[in-house]
Amino acid sequence: MSAQPRIWDIPGGIHPPENKIQSTARGLEHPSLPARLILPLLQHIGSRAKPVVNAGDRVLKGQLLAVTDGKFSCSLHAPTSGIISAIENAPYPHASGLHEPAIILDSDGEDRWTELQPTAGWRSLEPVALLDLIDSAGISGLGGAGFPAAAKLLSRPDHRIDTLVINAAECEPYITADDMCMRHYATQIITGIQILSHILNPERVLVGIEDNKPEAIAAMRAAAEGEPVSIIEIPTKYPSGGEKQLIQILTGREVPSGGLPADIGVLCQNVGTALAVHDAVVLGRPLIHRVVTLTGAALERPTNVMALIGTPIHELLAFAGLQPERLHRLVMGGPMMGFTVDSAAPVIKTSNCLLAGTIDELPPPPPPLPCIRCGLCAEACPAELLPQQLHWFALGKDYPQLERYNLFDCIECGACAYVCPSHIPLVHQYRAAKSEIRSIELQHSRADHSRRRFEERQARLEREAEQRERDRQARAERAARAKAAREAKAASEKDTPAPVAVAPDLARIQAKNSTLTPEQKQLKVAASTARMALQRARKQLAANPDNLDLQAQIPPLEQAYADAQRAFEQATSQEGS
Amino acid sequence: MAITPVSSPHAMGSNRTRTIMLQVLAATVPGLLLLTWFFGWGTLINLLLACGFAVLVEAGILRLRKRPVRFFLNDGSALVTGWLLALALPPYAPWWLVLVAAGFAMIFGKHLYGGLGQNPFNPAMLGYAVVLVSFPMEMTSWPVWRGAEQLQPALTPTLGLLEGIQRVFAPGSLPADGWATATALDVIKNNNSLTLAELRSAEPALGSFASRGWEWVALAWLAGGLFLIRRKVISWHAPAGMLGALGLMSLLFWGGSGSGSNGSPLFHLLGGATMLGAFFIITDPVTCATSARGRLIFGAGVGVLVYVIRVWGNYPDAVAFAVLLMNLCAPTIDYYTPPRTYGHAKAKRGLGKVD
Numbered sequence: 009m010s011a012q013p014r015i016w017d018i019p020g021g022i023h024p025p026e027n028k029i030q031s032t033a034r035g036l037e038h039p040s041l042p043a044r045l046i047l048p049l050l051q052h053i054g055s056r057a058k059p060v061v062n063a064g065d066r067v068l069k070g071q072l073l074a075v076t077d078g079k080f081s082c083s084l085h086a087p088t089s090g091i092i093s094a095i096e097n098a099p100y101p102h103a104s105g106l107h108e109p110a111i112i113l114d115s116d117g118e119d120r121w122t123e124l125q126p127t128a129g130w131r132s133l134e135p136v137a138l139l140d141l142i143d144s145a146g147i148s149g150l151g152g153a154g155f156p157a158a159a160k161l162l163s164r165p166d167h168r169i170d171t172l173v174i175n176a177a178e179c180e181p182y183i184t185a186d187d188m189c190m191r192h193y194a195t196q197i198i199t200g201i202q203i204l205s206h207i208l209n210p211e212r213v214l215v216g217i218e219d220n221k222p223e224a225i226a227a228m229r230a231a232a233e234g235e236p237v238s239i240i241e242i243p244t245k246y247p248s249g250g251e252k253q254l255i256q257i258l259t260g261r262e263v264p265s266g267g268l269p270a271d272i273g274v275l276c277q278n279v280g281t282a283l284a285v286h287d288a289v290v291l292g293r294p295l296i297h298r299v300v301t302l303t304g305a306a307l308e309r310p311t312n313v314m315a316l317i318g319t320p321i322h323e324l325l326a327f328a329g330l331q332p333e334r335l336h337r338l339v340m341g342g343p344m345m346g347f348t349v350d351s352a353a354p355v356i357k358t359s360n361c362l363l364a365g366t367i368d369e370l371p372p373p374p375p376p377l378p379c380i381r382c383g384l385c386a387e388a389c390p391a392e393l394l395p396q397q398l399h400w401f402a403l404g405k406d407y408p409q410l411e412r413y414n415l416f417d418c419i420e421c422g423a424c425a426y427v428c429p430s431h432i433p434l435v436h437q438y439r440a441a442k443s444e445i446r447s448i449e450l451q452h453s454r455a456d457h458s459r460r461r462f463e464e465r466q467a468r469l470e471r472e473a474e475q476r477e478r479d480r481q482a483r484a485e486r487a488a489r490a491k492a493a494r495e496a497k498a499a500s501e502k503d504t505p506a507p508v509a510v511a512p513d514l515a516r517i518q519a520k521n522s523t524l525t526p527e528q529k530q531l532k533v534a535a536s537t538a539r540m541a542l543q544r545a546r547k548q549l550a551a552n553p554d555n556l557d558l559q560a561q562i563p564p565l566e567q568a569y570a571d572a573q574r575a576f577e578q579a580t581s582q583e584g585s
Numbered sequence: 586m587a588i589t590p591v592s593s594p595h596a597m598g599s600n601r602t603r604t605i606m607l608q609v610l611a612a613t614v615p616g617l618l619l620l621t622w623f624f625g626w627g628t629l630i631n632l633l634l635a636c637g638f639a640v641l642v643e644a645g646i647l648r649l650r651k652r653p654v655r656f657f658l659n660d661g662s663a664l665v666t667g668w669l670l671a672l673a674l675p676p677y678a679p680w681w682l683v684l685v686a687a688g689f690a691m692i693f694g695k696h697l698y699g700g701l702g703q704n705p706f707n708p709a710m711l712g713y714a715v716v717l718v719s720f721p722m723e724m725t726s727w728p729v730w731r732g733a734e735q736l737q738p739a740l741t742p743t744l745g746l747l748e749g750i751q752r753v754f755a756p757g758s759l760p761a762d763g764w765a766t767a768t769a770l771d772v773i774k775n776n777n778s779l780t781l782a783e784l785r786s787a788e789p790a791l792g793s794f795a796s797r798g799w800e801w802v803a804l805a806w807l808a809g810g811l812f813l814i815r816r817k818v819i820s821w822h823a824p825a826g827m828l829g830a831l832g833l834m835s836l837l838f839w840g841g842s843g844s845g846s847n848g849s850p851l852f853h854l855l856g857g858a859t860m861l862g863a864f865f866i867i868t869d870p871v872t873c874a875t876s877a878r879g880r881l882i883f884g885a886g887v888g889v890l891v892y893v894i895r896v897w898g899n900y901p902d903a904v905a906f907a908v909l910l911m912n913l914c915a916p917t918i919d920y921y922t923p924p925r926t927y928g929h930a931k932a933k934r935g936l937g938k939v940d
Contacts, residue, residue, distance in 0.1 A: 019927075024596055103592070181596065252927060265928035343596035363595075370595045377602050377660055378702035382870040383820065384600065386877075391927040396875055397919070412933055414926040422594030429600040436592045 013214070013238055016260040018253045020390040021245040022423045024344070026220060027182045031303040034311040036188050039327040041115055045087055045318030046098045046354040047073065048110040052148035053155050054080030059111055065092045068122035070294055073111050076143070082156050082357070083146040085294035086122075087316035090115040101321070101340050101356060103347035110354075113318065124292035135207040138289060145288030146357075147295045151175055151251075151278030152341065154358035157285070160277070161207055164270035169208045173258055173269075174201055174215040176224070176279035177242060177249030180342030183361040185299040186279050188312040190217070190224035193283050194231035196290075200282035201237055203289050208275060213237045214258045215279070220244045246344060247421040251276045253390050265417050280360070300355055302328035304364035306335040315355050322351040325364055336367040343370060344422045377430035385424035385434065391417050395424035395434050402437040407445050415441060528579045535572035542569045606661030608818045610668055612809035613865060617672065619805045623730040623798040625742060626749040627676020632668060634680055634753075638687035639667030646696040662701050666690055669865055670709040673858060673905070674716075675727050677743060677752040677764075682723050686712035706912045707872045710905040717905060725901070726765040730798035733766070740766060768799075770857050770901040773848045780843050803860040810864025819868040822877050826884025827863045827891070828854060834892035847896045859891065862904035872912045879915075879922035886911045 049056040057074035061067060067086040074084040093114045100108035130138065143158035178186040190197060205213050215232075217225050219241045228239045242248055242257050252263045254276065261272045269276050280298060287293045296317055303310040308329030315324055321338070322330075339346040340359055355362070363370075385395035393414055401409040418438050425434040524532065542565040549558040620628040643663035647654045667687055674683060690712030698704040717724045733740040743749055743764050751759055813819045835853040840846045853859060858866075867873060867887050874883040887907045894903030925932040 022598070024598070256927070262928050265926070267928070337591070337595060339595055341593075344594045346593055346595065348591055348595075365595065371597065372591075373597060375656070377657075378700065380602060380605075380662070380702045380871050381873075381875050382605065383875055383880075384817070386875070386924075387817075387820070392924045393926055394876060394923055397923075413923065414929065414933075417926050417928060420593070422596075426594050426596060426598045427600060428598075429602045429605055431597065433592065435594065439592070 013240060014260075015240060015242055015257050017243075018245070018248065018256050018390050019392050020386075020388045020423060021247065022388050022426055023244070024181050024246060024426060026244070027303070028184050028187070028220065031182070031184045031301050031310040031312055032187065034309065036192050036299065037311050037313050037327075039313050039315065039319070039324060041088060041117060041119055042316065042319045042323050043115055044093070044320070045090075045113040045115065045316060046110050046320060047084055047087070047113060047318040048098070048100050048108045048354070048356055049074055049084065050100075050108055051084070051154065051317070051356040051358065052080075052082040053153060054078070054082070054159075056109065057081055057084045057146075059095055061092050061095075061111065063092050063094050066090070066116075067092060067113070068120055070124060070296060071122045072144075072294075073113075076156075080156055080159050082148045083144060083294075084111070085146055085296050086113060087296040087318055088113070088115045089118050089120040099350055099353040101349045101353040101359060105350060126292040127289050130203060130289050131206065135209075138203060138207050141289050142285055145284070145294040147281060147284045147288060148357050149278055150280030150284060150298055150357060150360070151249075152345070152358055152360060154356075157277065157281055161204070161275065163268055163275075167270045168273060169270060169275045170211045170273040171259055171275075172201070172205055172208055172210040172213045173255055173274055173276040174213065174279055174282060175249060175251065175254050175276055176215055176217045176221075176228070177254055178221070179218055179244070179246045179249035180344050180346075180361075181246070182303045182363050183301050183342045184303075184312055185301045185360040187221045187224045188301075189280055189283055189299045190221070191227050193286075194224075194227040196286040197228070197279055197282045198231040198235060198237060199290060200284070200286035202235065203285050204277060204282060205236075210275070215239045216242050216248070216254050216258050218242055218244045218248060246423065247390055247419070250390065250419050250421060252419065265414070295357060298355070298357060298359070300324065300359055301361040302364075303361065304335075304339075305366040305369050306331055306364040317357055318354045320352060320354050321349065321362060324355065324362060325351060328364075330364055334366045335364050337365045337370045339363040339365060339370070344426070345420065373431050373433065376432045379430055379432055382429060384427045384429065388423040388427045390421060390423065391419060393418060398438060398441075399432060399434055402441045405441075405444070407441070407448065410441055411445065415445070418442075524580075528576065531572070531576040531579050535569070535576045538565070538569040538572045541565055602660045602662070605818055606665045608813065608816055609665055609865065610661075612813045612818075613668065613672060613806075615808055616802050616805035616861070619802045620672070620676065623802065624676040624728050625731075625744040626746045627678075627728055627743065627752070628671065630749055630753050631671035631674050631676060631678060631683060634683040635671035635674070635687045636664055636667035638684050639663045639670070639691050642688055642691040643696075646692065647700075650696070650700070652700070657701065660701060663691065666695070666708045666712075669861075670712055672861060672865070673709065673713050675724060677726075677728055677749060677756075679723055679756055680753050682716050682720055685719075686716045688712075689715045702871055704871060705915070707866060707869050707908050710866060710908045710912075714905045714909060717900070725768075725771070727768050728764055729766050733797075740764075768857070768901060770895065773846070773852070774895070774901050780846075799857070800855045803855040806860035806864055810860070810868075813864065813868070819864070819870075820877060820880060822880035823867045823873055823884035823887075824863040826881040826886075827867055827888040828859070828884075830885040830888025831859060831892055832888075834889055838892070838896065853892065853895070857895070857902040858904040862887070862891070862908065866904060867908055867911070872908075872915060874915045874918040874922065876919065876922045876924055878924070879918045882918050882922060883911055883915060886914060 055077045058077045059074045061073050067073065067089065069086055069089045071086045072083060073086055076083050091114050092111060094112040097107040098110035098112060100106065127133065139158050139161060147157040148154040149157060176186050176190060201213060213236060215228060215237060217239065225239060225241055232239055240258060247253055248257055251269065255269055255274050256262055259274060261274065263269050264271055284295045297314050298317065299312055300315045301312050302324055308331060311328055313324060338349055338351055340349045341347060341361055343363060346363060379396055379399055381396045383396060389395055397413050398410060398415055401413065415438060420435050420439065422435050428434060545558060545561050545565050549555065549562065552558060617628060640658065640663045644654050644658060647657050670686055670690060674686065690708040694706055694708030694711035695704050729740045729742045731742050731744065733742055741764060743752055810824060814821050831853055832850045835848065835850040838847050839849060867884055874880050890907035890910055891903045894900055894906055920936050921934050923932050
């Protein structure tokens with residue numbers, strides 16, 4: 009494809025220093041096999057994979073370790089051969105720093121593959137069969153969010169996908185993983201794209217690459233020669249690689265608020281995902297490694313590596329010559345959207361970059377000044393929000409206004425905070441407000457749920473009471489009819505002797521109850537009140553066995569109940585005698 | 586101050602509030618130099634007094650409010666308020682007038698609302714308006730410009746430094762006549778009988794486009810403003826709105842060059858405080874509307890009000906009042922001019938809630 013198709017501009021955006029050349033000089037390196045791999049069961053958006061191996065099992069490279077659990081999940085495979093030493097909570101790369109369940113694999117150093125099943129003639133396969141291969145290879149998006157690839161390809165089965173967008177923009181400073189991937193694996197990537205294209209059958213395939221990667225563009229153009237894949241050069245501007253932004257740049261369409269790209273006939277996959285799809289289908293290899301950029305001024309030799317999933321971060325940093333005394337902040341991802349991590353955590357399927365920054369590179373933010381509403385943030389915002397107003401409402405916790413000002417359309421790219429002359433941690437405030445609103449909504453929905461349950465229970469109780477009342481009336485009518493019939497019969501059989509009374513005991517008890525004198529009734533009430541008081545005290549005592557007051561209350565109550573009961577019984581027996 | 590969280594973005598732009606403020610000051614330098622050339626040391630004395638007062642008052646109030654003094658003084662905002670006030674006040678204004686204006690601006694205009702970023706009114710214009718309504722005599726005594734004595738021998742510009750200081754601190758010791766004169770806006774406003782051509786030969790205050798001397802100062806403000814727009818310190822919207830609206834109003838109600846003339850569009854654009862207001866006053870982000878469209882509307886409102894007050898109102902110039910009136914409208918303008926967000930069919934206008 010020679011003619012460059014039309015592209016659109018996105019509003020806002022910034023041009024931070026790119027800092028990409030540091031890590032591209034050494035090509036793509038292969039660090040030595042790590043002794044121990046940490047394989048978290050959650051390396052994607054969705055639910056954790058379920059282990060199918062046990063501690064002590066010997067596994068081969070590429071062997072299935074954990075299977076998907078539900079629709080949004082990814083299976084997990086052994087990145088090398090060895091022994092499962094444990095399945096336990098282990099360090100995990102997340103902003104929270106919390107540990108996550110992981111399979112710990114001790115390498116045996118042989119790196120021996122399990123038997124693979126390559127598919128040579130993938131073009132003859134049905135899309136469903138290809139989706140199956142992608143699913144069973146455990147591929148989640150390699151761009152950053154980590155959406156399970158197979159689930160994403162199926163996200164809106166009722167929507168026709170007319171455009172497949174391949175995200176190779178890589179707009180964040182420092183990161184060069186996609187760049188290196190394209191320079192070294194362009195042919196495989198194009199095949200991967202064709203497999204995706206075979207599944208979706210779109211009208212066009214657009215690969216968006218920022219124009220600061222001329223080598224990658226040239227390699228991709230050469231590989232795509234004669235294929236129906238357009239390699240499109242887009243202007244370098246952060247955040248052009250945001251999914252919504254890239255779709256806008258390449259198609260001029262906007263993903264509706266709260267919707268998915270599939271709603272406008274677009275599906276977006278990362279370029280690294282396309283390579284993983286190639287490996288899964290053509291080579292039969294599951295996703296067990298990925299390109300990771302190792303960069304930052306605290307590293308002596310910044311570079312890109314093909315790292316096994318699960319490699320501890322500190323081993324990769326050591327490979328790149330970490331100078332620990334210079335390390336100020338360790339970030340996974342880029343300087344705009346990445347998060348700080350512990351170097352004991354492993355790289356996972358979504359880890360595209362490790363940035364070991366010095367204090368000059370990632371300085372601690374100065375104390376924020378008051379907002380002067382300069383509006384630079386609004387000029388930088390790619391979603392055309394008013395960050396200065398959101399800041400105002402976030403400070404005042406005015407949640408309805410935050411929603412009205414479309415807080416939830418914020419993609420957290422950080423452009424606003426980057427340009428803010430007052431160093432206000434805007435993104436942080438928006439994240440906090442979002443989570444607060446979400447938790448309020450959750451509370452509301454729970455309260456709604458409880459209220460509905462209560463109302464339904466009340467309605468049911470009422471219905472049951474009405475039913476009982478109807479039943480009682482029906483019984484009374486039946487009894488009245490039976491009585492009338494009996495009397496009529498008795499009248500007609502006057503001469504015959506009276507029949508034996510039915511249920512004499514019941515009749516007598518009823519008679520007795522109904523004939524209590526007011527005095528007896530009073531005694532009966534006194535007795536039952538005393539019994540209730542006793543029972544209540546016993547219950548309280550059971551709940552607080554050490555309470556001396558309660559213990560002391562019991563004997564007098566027992567005595568009172570016994571007296572009252574005796575008085576009542578005496579009264580009734582006198583009557584009876 | 587809260588502990589600053591370590592979360593993304595980790596990278597930081599190089600922009601600082603202080604840098605913005607200093608660039609604003611730098612952009613006023615050409616106008617300041619021309620003012621000094623035409624009117625002598627008066628504006629510089631104003632500047633020293635107003636900035637000194639503003640910074641002192643700010644420091645005092647920060648101390649009263651138990652805020653870190655050095656930290657907040659460093660942002661340069663008090664300096665800018667004093668500076669702009671000094672440019673707006675007549676050169677050689679008595680020292681106490683400058684003190685009242687600067688004090689009012691900082692105390693009532695800024696800190697009683699909560700300090701930087703919280704004030705609804707432009708502090709400098711609030712201070713200016715207070716002294717304008719309180720001390721009309723001093724506020725309308727505009728000094729004679731350099732070269733006026735060649736047109737009218739009765740006029741003597743105050744050009745010496747000592748003379749200037751005397752004028753500011755002990756005005757009684759100098760002759761009261763001949764050093765100040767009516768501005769061109771006054772002349773046009775009070776004219777009922779002469780055509781503009783006759784007026785120009787009779788009144789030395791009228792220059793070739795607008796007001797003698799002032800027209801060049803106005804062009805210098807314009808140059809400084811364009812510099813700020815180029816440096817992205819201010820956006821073009823508010824100035825374009827104000828100048829556009831003022832130009833349109835003066836075109837519609839021009840009235841030709843006869844005695845009923847209200848002055849040509851050029852006269853209004855280059856006369857009085859129009860250019861200073863358009864690029865340095867209404868662009869104060871704190872008190873302006875916040876979205877691009879909102880700023881355009883805000884500026885247009887100021888432009889219309891400036892014209893209305895100049896031509897039909899009681900004051901010869903009107904930038905301060907127009908700005909304060911539009912400051913009142915800024916929050917409402919904001920509610921009705923949000924941009925359309927990505928993925929939404931249209932912008933959500935209006936208040937959105939009834940409290």
